Amino acid sequence: EPEVTQTPSHQVTQMGQEVILRCVPISNHLYFYWYRQILGQKVEFLVSFYNNEISEKSEIFDDQFSVERPDGSNFTLKIRSTKLEDSAMYFCASSESVETQYFGPGTRLLVL
């Protein structure tokens, strides 16, 4: 069964560094999403992406964040100048339509 994959599974970085989180959505899906969950808090929507552009973004998704689909398969989340409070589990999801979303296993980011 096709699934969403994410790399790396864990990332440790120093405050102020840039990180790129990678996702490979399910191949025929057209909608892509990033979410995060800070430990002990609820899952938060960051951004949705369709037709090579951002379709919706939350208040969290400021200039520190950017998304890209650099080729036909990868969907990346770049976090510039990381802060301690960016430590979280980051989930990518994809969907064929704006209905059922399939989640990847997540990347656990720790900013020191």
Add this chain to the structure above:
Amino acid sequence: ILNVEQSPQSLHVQEGDSTNFTCSFPSSNFYALHWYRWETAKSPEALFVMTLNGDEKKKGRISATLNTKEGYSYLYIKGSQPEDSATYLCAFNFYQKVTFGTGTKLQVIP
């Protein structure tokens, strides 16, 4: 900011008991309501997507209902099994922006 609430926060039931949880959401600008099952150390697994008022969906022992006019959805589990232990999340779709509830953590005791 859209408010999506789930209750209860956590629940312990005996194996074989039936149970249900609630998700409440804004009744205006409704697009879709999702239910996910999230086991520890795994990614959220889609259970249902509900779009129409009065929708009822079923998957094995799990079913869900939707009332968009009053802004709530119920998830029912009939005859709970230990493998049903997980966090059940609902998520409200406002176009392509999704707001998650805090989840209901279910523990089924054998």
